[in-house]
Amino acid sequence: MKKWLNRLIGGTDGGAPASTAPAPVADTAAAAPADTGVDLAWYRWLTASGEPDTGGGDGAVLLERLHALARDPAGAAGLVPRVPEVVPQLLHSLADEGASTADLARQVAQDVVLVAEVIREANSAYYRPITPVKNAEAAIVMLGENGLRMLLARIAFRPVINMPADRFVRHAIPRVWDQSVKCALAASLMAPGLSTGVFECYLAGLMQNLGLVIGLRLAGQLRSEGLLPGAPGFAPAFVPALLDASRQLSAAIALHWDFPRDVAEAIAAAGQPGAAHLAQALAQGDRIAKLRMLVDAHVLGENDALVSDGLSSFQRRCFGKLDGLEH
Incomplete structure (x- = not known):
């Protein structure tokens, strides 16, 4: 895995490997999501969740497992x-x-x-x-x-x-892949305006949801073990915590696979104030991709304020370019 990734990003097999230390796991309580409203709507549609609940405590064990995997990226990488x-x-x-x-x-x-x-x-x-x-x-x-x-x-x-998943999340995994592809392209289109690497943004977009896929599969496993009753709660505090923990896991695996450190750091920091330009491009691409999927699924309308007022003119052009994108 490491060798082909080195070639993909322009390195050589003989070069010094990047550090394999896991990316630090952010304090999810302190994390500042770029757009909680879009994330909540997308997660609810992704998982076919019902109305928001007020607890979300049933998701604590899942968050703990994701944090533990982020501290063991070699073990986490073995799951894919x-x-x-x-x-x-x-x-x-x-x-x-x-x-x-x-x-x-x-x-x-x-x-x-x-x-x-x-x-x-x-x-x-x-x-x-x-x-x-x-x-x-x-x-x-x-x-x-x-x-x-x-x-x-x-x-x-x-x-x-x-990759295959259990019946609880089987419908969600293809949607996550679809969002990954759209995010990668949108982030790469944002890159020139932020003076950051086009291919690095594309790679970060493809990679950032890997932790979420592992998390969704893990949720099914925890349910089968009786440790996670029902679907993870759709509590407003739980969703950003889950997405953040998933990004930290993706970043840790990216470092383990010898991705450029700035790509891994962008995945970990996307949506946080003062993040580097690559992380900003990734956060913008992520938001555009989620909005595109919500509009395509008729969850939002083309003229919804999140699209018409929440995107710049260039971002709206990118939003349009994702229409009908095949992968």
């Missing part, structure tokens, strides 16, 4: 699957300045699923080709190096985040 073998091979070629488009196309051709993914991406509404792209070589030219790296990252993360 590995990536397809063709991905690290391609990432190695992307790091080789002598590799031609034809070389990349030949490697893509080794995996028929990857061929379809590359061609579909090049023909997507995001790239809007004048004429349909019909082969892998033309698709790679359309995507460019950064676009191909983003696509490979998404392909690699899909089985990691969109």
Whole structure:
């Protein structure tokens, strides 16, 4: 896992690894979510929760488990699957300045699923080709190096985040993956205006929900053990605490996997006052993606104040670009 991630972010196998110390777990009581209203609405829709309750104490054991996993990132990383073998091979070629488009196309051709993914991406509404792209070589030219790296990252993360779950949260996991993809793209679009890395923002967007997926799966396990009666409470204080604990876990695993420290720190700090630019881009992308999903699910209207007044003109254009996004 660490080797292919080093290639993905432009490093080499022989370089000094980043620190594997877990990211500090934030005090969830002191955390300042970027937009609690959007988070509450999204979580309620995500989990099909009923009306808000006033307790939320039944979620305390889940928060404790997430904090414990954040202190043991190696153990937490063992809970998620590995990536397809063709991905690290391609990432190695992307790091080789002598590799031609034809070389990349030949490697893509080794995996028929990857061929379809590359061609579909090049023909997507995001790239809007004048004429349909019909082969892998033309698709790679359309995507460019950064676009191909983003696509490979998404392909690699899909089985990691969109993994099987029990019947309690089976419907929620695909929604989390959908939000991850939309957040990654939205954060990458926010990056230039905040003078931060486009690909780093994309990577942070894909990664930030990994802790939430683990948390949702863990909730099902705790229910089966009789330690978590029913669904975690939809108490206003519980939801931001759960999302924050999940981000801290994602950040700890990111450091364990040798992600750049600024990416891991952005995941941990997204939505907090005075955060670095990468964290700001991630928080903005996260909010835009959640609003897009709530509008698409008809939970909110296109003209809802959260969209019309809560987003800048550029953010609204990004919001529109996420419409119909396939992943």
